[in-house]
Amino acid sequence: MHKRQKTEKFRPGFIVSVRVTNFTTYSNAEFQLSPTLNMIIGPNGTGKSTLVAAICLGLGGKIELIRRKTLKSMIKTGCSESTIEITLKNAEDANPEYLVIERTFTATESNWLVNNRVSDERTVRNVCRKLNIQLDNLCHFLPQERVAEFATLTPEKLLLQTERTLGTGHLISLHEDLIRLDSERETVKSELENNSSKLERLNVERQDLEAEAQKFEDYQKKSREIELHKMLLPYAQLQDLKERQKELKRQRDEAKKKLQNFNLTTQPLEKQIRQTDEQRRDIHEQLDKLKHRHSSLTTQYKQQTAQVREATDKITELKASVESLANKSERRKQEAEKLKQERQELEVKLRSVPEVDEEALKDAKKNRDDAFRELNEQKSKTQQLEDTMEPKVSRIRNLQADLKRYEAKLTSTDKLSVLEARGRPYNELRENALKGHLLLRENPQFQSRYFEAPIVSCEVTEKAYAPFIEKVIDNNTLLAITVPDQESYDEVSRLVFSKYNVPMRLALDEPGRLPVPRERLHEYGFDGYLSDYINGPPVVLNMLKVISKLHMIPVRKNPMSDEQFQKLITPNATGQIPFMKFVVADDFVSVSRSRYGSRQFFYSTEKVRNASFFVTGGLSREARLDIKEKIASVSQEYQQCRDEVKQLRQTADKNRLIYESVSKKLSAARVKVEELQSVRSNRAKLVAYISAKADRIKKMEHDAQKDYTEKVRQTEQRINDMFHTRATKSAEAAQTLSQLTMLSIDMDCKNFKILQEKNRITTLKKLIHSLDDYKKTLVEEYEELKRKYDEIKKSDAARKVRQQSENYTENDRTVLSSLAESYLSENNLSEAFIQDRIHFLEDERSVMATADQSAIATLGQRLQEIKQLEQRIPHLEEEKHKLDKQIDDKRAKWEPELSSIVLKISSAFQSKFTAVASDGQVELVKAERFKDYKLQILVKFRENTDLKVLDNHSQSGGERVVSTIFFIMSLQGLTEAPFRVVDEINQGMDPKNEKMAHKYLVQTACENDASQYFLVTPKLLTGLYYHPEMAVHCIYTGPFIESSDKSFLDFRQHTEVK
Structure with a gap:
């Protein structure tokens, strides 16, 4: 087996192999990796960083870590999906020994397999966390896109990133706990200080409020006493009424007794008056019946006399009708002659009125209409001129105002x-x-x-x-x-x-x-x-x-x-x-x-x-020139408008003369038309009158020829009938008049008897009237006393007291009862005395010092706040004490260990860094707050300068790269990071420093098997240091590479370093 494939040297979390399909520029690629240093080289653009991207995405890293936006950008052009397969060494004694993580993704979704079993991204990330793989830690994973970011890390963030990579990560946990506890302690401390200060202020305020509250309480007591006396007023009024009622009852009873005695002496006279009055009423009733009968006969007599007069009038009317019928024919002849004479007069008058020539009238109307039309045309022209002239006149006024405003601005x-x-x-x-x-x-x-x-x-x-x-x-x-x-x-x-x-x-x-x-x-x-x-x-x-x-x-x-x-x-x-x-x-x-x-x-x-x-003060020179230019422009426009208005006014004057001439012509034409129309109208009226007279003459001549003899005979017969009717009605009226005379005599007798009874009653009343003054005095006295007594008896004072008492509390009623009894025992329970007492108490209250009513409520609030603070402060002190103890305990574990590790890092960094620079240190900067603790990389590249903090301002790009790689190497042996990735970090280095950094990196990676290293570089200098345990992966792809076949050279068989 190839020595890079000897699995016994792979530690948990090491990457054994990486395989990609349709990933970025690769259709298919496989990396068999070394457990020490893997050096990936190749020309720019061949896809060296593809391995770094595959490791990041294949282990569930965020795409932002490699500075990409979408997964679609990671899929080879022309393909719809891509696959990444990464084989990891599993944890010690874990089964299986290796984890094969496969991620197949499209532009929108990803599918995960772990050892050929369906999984998800969260599970993959949990696996990485257990193996301490930190893709978001720049000390572990430094892709090409984030090299510059390392130098921009603040010292605070650099410390946190370093703690994450040290050991098992317990230092970062302790640090984060300390930051959290420190923040909680500051919050508690701030609240404790604020509450202590507030408690002290409230105690001072309480003293002032207590004095103010005492003033208010005294004032309220006096006000309460006044209120009780005002509430007592109805009781005092009721007591006054009781005394008054008692006295009035006695006076009323005495007056009643006097009135009863007087009535006993006047009763016989009053009885006689009543008897006489009854007799008078009986006679009145008899007289009323006679009056009713007299009224009925009077009405009957009037009707009868009216019928007699009506018959007489009818006889007279019929006689006149007979006379009129006898003379009617002669009158019609006379009227006809009169009408003929009037018609002749009208015909004479008609002949004196000339006939109107219709053609002359038509010509006169035409002349009038032509003149009216011409006048309207002239009026329209005049209006057009005024419409044209009005905006120009308005513009002149505006221009005048602009000139005044601009001239005022020049001097403003x-x-x-x-x-x-x-x-x-x-x-x-x-x-x-x-x-x-x-x-x-x-x-x-x-x-x-x-x-x-x-x-x-x-x-x-x-x-x-x-x-x-x-x-x-x-x-x-x-x-x-x-x-x-x-x-x-x-x-x-x-x-x-x-x-x-x-x-x-x-x-x-x-x-x-x-x-x-x-x-x-x-x-x-x-x-x-x-x-x-x-x-x-x-x-x-x-x-x-x-x-x-x-x-x-x-x-x-x-x-x-x-x-x-x-x-x-x-x-x-x-x-x-x-x-x-x-x-x-x-x-x-x-x-x-x-x-x-x-x-x-x-x-x-x-x-x-x-x-x-x-x-400038006021207008600048440019502003003045601008205003002067505007004045010149406005003046020119003003003069032009004035000339145009002047010309328009001359034209308007000419039109006005023409208008007056046409107006006179129209007036003359109207007079001519009116004269002709008046003559024609008068002649038409005369013709109508003559025609009407002729019609009436014909009617009169026809009526004069009629015979009225029979009609006269009939009318005379009706006259005889009416004489007979009048005689009958006259006899009936005489009989009714006789009955009326007898009734009048009887009525006079009854009236005389009534007068006698009235005189008798009057005499008796005069006798009683002489005693009325005294009786009236007695009645008035009794009624007045009775009215006053009834008023008091019916007075609603008692009801008011009861109603008011119902609104009082039990305590108010008890106090008022006691107060009323005390005044009643001293015979002082009266309205006047209580009113005097109220005035006295109000005078006493007016000289008392006033106080704010809200002082008591405010005092209550302050006492409640003081109570709460007194309960809260001990709790806060205890809580702060607990936080202090927790912080001290954790700090005792964290700070010494961290200081010791930083010294080791600094020693390792300095021992290696001085080979390429003057000096270098790693320093832990302690602070009052745990969130402000810093880890500073101090470097010096020239002898005559001081150590400076590594940042993106003070050093060059090459200096920052050298410092970064040596810092990462100094962490070796102190961390449990399974692997570290460094992508093109040598960019910007000079050859000497690059060779030196390369040597230390190779030695660090190959002589210590704690971490697996990946170094990506686009160039390979001559004379570099190589170690037998490192592996060099040569990347060479491009459009001229032929497809793989049996004769294709497998570079993997020739990459072993002898």
Whole structure:
């Protein structure tokens, strides 16, 4: 068997073979691997890194580890799927001895087999974890795509990656536990400190609240006493009513007795009056019956007399009709003659009215219509001229306003124009700021609510310092509107933000103190602070100090010596520097401090460009030229518009004369038409009148020829009948009148008897009336006393007391009962006394010190918080003590072992690294927090330099590669990594270093069988060191390689190293 296939040297986790199908550039490839060093060489592009990619993907590694995005990119072009098969040595005493992991994948899915059994990616990763295969650890797996990433690892991450690869991984577990416990301890410690501070503050606050609560309690007691007396008022009122009721009952009973005695003396007279009144009512009833009979006869008599008059009137009417029929023919003849005479008069009048010539009327109408049409045409022309002239006149007014505005701008000191573009590139922030300022100026009610942007409201006193100030203040703040308080911010933002996105600043804080007094600035070589060279509204200046720190940044407009500059960035005895930012000449210097290690100061500089906003006061020269050009343009357009309007007005005047002439012509035509129409209308009316008269004449002549003799005889017969009817009705009326006369006599007798009874009653009443005054007095007195008594008796005071008492608590009723009894025993339970007592108590309360009612509630809350804190703090202290003990225990296990291993790594690294460089060390940097522990690789490639931390800034690419490979080799023997992969790490090395690194790598891999190594390189120098136990895999593929057949040379049979 080939010695690279001797399986007894393979340790758990070693890769025995790798086979791929349709993978990247390979259709089919198989790697039989050595348990020591496997060196894969071949020209660029032949697929050396394919082995590395196959190991990563075949063992469940993420595709991102080889810097690819999709599995599809790993499938050979033209194929739909690819297969990777990796054979691993299984764990000791495990069955089977070898694990064959096979992954077949397409662009979208993967299928896994482990020893020909269906599996999944999670199972494969669990196998790798048990064998300590760490594909995501750069110390174990360093593909070509991640070589540069190793040098960019932070010292903190390098330590974690190294711990993962050391031993069984227990150091990383301890470290992660320490980081977690340390974080928990910091949280507990912070909470403990906060709670202790809060408890101390609450105890002080409790004392103040207790005093405030006592004041409030005294005040409340007095208020309670007043409240109880007010609640007692209904009881006092009820007591007053009881006393009053008792007195009124006695007075009422006395008045009632007097009234009863008086009534006994006047009863006989009243009885006689009642009897007389009954007799009077009987006579009244008899009289009413007579009146009813008299009324009925009166109605009957009126009807009878009316019938007599009706018969008389009818006789008269019939007699007139007879007379009219006898004269009717003669009257019709007379009326016919009169109508003939009227018709003749109308015919004479008709002959005097001339006939209208219809052609003349038609011509007159045509002349009128033509004149009207011509007038409308002239009116349309005039309107067109006015429509043409109106926009030009409006434009003239606008141009006049523009001229005034531009001329005012030339003399204005308003700096708002600096926000206008004028040749600058479009800037949305500046445009919005300009529109926002204009919007606020259009709303003067906001004038006291805001201050305009610093570039508008502020002035730089010395223009030489303007660039420095603009450099320090950010653009948003330069263009920001400043408001003095939150209310102003809300109102202004509500207006501005609804239309434009304008920055706003609200700076209520006080600016920090000066880092160095002004009088000492010259000691550091500065002219002053930036805030010394800008003037403006105090609110705006305060905002600039708070936000941009103008009062804390010194400035020097001339260059500074190196000695002065070094003094500024060199810490003093307390480890501080005077200024973290300052301006010198055209440089803006920012000083920062490292957060790690020795916390050194470092600085960066930025060039200061020319000022754009603070260089001019008011308008710039360019702005003035721009405005003058606009004035010239507007003036030219203004004059042109005036000339055009003048010409249009002349044309309008001509049209107006034509319009007046046509209007007169139309008026004359209308008069002519109206005259002709009036004549034609009058003649038509006369013709109609004559025709109507002729019709009436014919009718009258026809009526005059009729005979009325028979009709006269019939009418005279009706007259005789009516005479007979009148005589009958007259006899009936006389009989009814006789009956009425007898009834009237009887009614007069009854009225006389009634009058007698009334006189008798009146006499009796006068007799009683003489006693009425005294009786009235007695009745009034009794009624008044009875009313007052009933009022008290029916008073709802008792009901109110009961209703109010129902709302009282049992304690309130007990206290009120006791209080009422005490006053009642002293005979003081009255409304007046209780009211006086309430006024007295209110006067006492008014002189008492008031207190906040919320003090008691706040005190209760504070006592509850104190109780909770007193319970919580011991628990936190105990929890911190437990965490301290856990951290100390784990630290005792972790830190000594880690320090010892780092010393071994550093010793191994230094012993090998000094062959290619001046010096090298690996250093464990301890910190207060476990998350801040670092592992630093310190290298020195030249004798006259100091050791520097390996990073991607301080060393060249070749130096970083050499340092990386020697660091990885120094881990040999300290880790239990089954294999390590290094892909093209020798890129950028010089030949000497490459040969030296290669030699140490070969010796490390072949003389120690703890790990299997894979070294991928595109070149092979002459004179390299080889070891009998290493294997060299030559990769040679390409489009000119023939397909495999029997004569195909198997390079694997010739790769054994003698």
